[in-house]
Amino acid sequence: MKNSIIQIKEVKKSYKDIEVLKGVDFEVEQGEIFALLGSNGSGKTTMIRIMTTLLKADAGRIVINGFDIVKNSRNIRGSISLTGQFAAIDEILTGRENLQMIAKLRHLKNPDEVANALINRFGMSEAAGRRVSTYSGGMKRRIDIAMSLVGNPKIIFLDEPTTGLDPEARLEVWKIVKDLSAAGTTVF
Ligand SMILES: Nc1ncnc2c1ncn2[C@@H]1O[C@H](COP(=O)(O)OP(=O)(O)OP(=O)(O)O)[C@@H](O)[C@H]1O
Ligand SMILES: [Mg+2]
Numbered sequence: 001m002k003n004s005i006i007q008i009k010e011v012k013k014s015y016k017d018i019e020v021l022k023g024v025d026f027e028v029e030q031g032e033i034f035a036l037l038g039s040n041g042s043g044k045t046t047m048i049r050i051m052t053t054l055l056k057a058d059a060g061r062i063v064i065n066g067f068d069i070v071k072n073s074r075n076i077r078g079s080i081s082l083t084g085q086f087a088a089i090d091e092i093l094t095g096r097e098n099l100q101m102i103a104k105l106r107h108l109k110n111p112d113e114v115a116n117a118l119i120n121r122f123g124m125s126e127a128a129g130r131r132v133s134t135y136s137g138g139m140k141r142r143i144d145i146a147m148s149l150v151g152n153p154k155i156i157f158l159d160e161p162t163t164g165l166d167p168e169a170r171l172e173v174w175k176i177v178k179d180l181s182a183a184g185t186t187v188f
Helices: 044-051 073-079 095-105 111-121 137-148 167-182
Strands: 006-015 018-028 059-064 080-083 155-158
Touching: 006 044, 018 044, 044 059, 073 080, 080 137, 095 111, 095 137, 111 137, 137 155, 137 167
Parallel strands: 080 155
Antiparallel strands: 006 018, 006 059
C-alpha cells in the first residue's frame, strides 16, 4: 500500500442479516477532497461512522493518518473531526460558546481566541453572541462546520455538509472545503 492518509481495504459491515458494506476499498491522499457517492441507504454514513471510530467494521483493514483503527483508535480520534449528517450543536448555548466548548474539550490553551478566529473566518460576528436556537438552518450548518475546524484536525469528515442549504450557502461550504484542502487538510 502507498502512504495514503486514509487506507481502506476489504471493509465489511452488516447490521444483523443486512449486508451493507461488502468489501469496500479506497485510498485518500493528504490534502485531497474525496467524495463518497451513493444512493440513500447505500452505506455512506456507515462507512464514515466506521472510519471515525464510532462503529466497528466486521472485517477489513483501516489505517487513518498512519494509525491502525483496531490498535490505535485513540490516536485516530486525535487527528480527525466529524461533522455528522445532522447538525450537532448545543442550541441553548451561543455560537461562540459552542466553539469555546469544543476548544476546551480538545484541551486547547486559548479557547476564546480559537473561537473568535473561527467566528471571523466564517463571518458570524453578529450571530456569535446569540443562542443557536435562533439561527437559520444555514447558520447552524456553518457553525457546525466551524466547530469541526477547532484544533486544526488533519482530516475532516463531513457527512452531506450541504444538504438543506440554499445555493449561496452551498457555494460557501464548497469554498471552505477548497480552502481547507489548499491548506493541506484532507476533506472526506
Ligand atoms: N443501526 C442500524 N441498524 C440496522 N440497520 C442500519 C443501522 N444503521 C444503518 N442501517 C441500514 O444500513 C443501510 C445503510 O445506511 P446508511 O445510513 O449508512 O446509508 P447512507 O448511504 O448514509 O444513506 P443516506 O443517503 O440516506 O444518508 C441502510 O439500509 C440502513 O437502513
Ligand atoms: Mg447518510
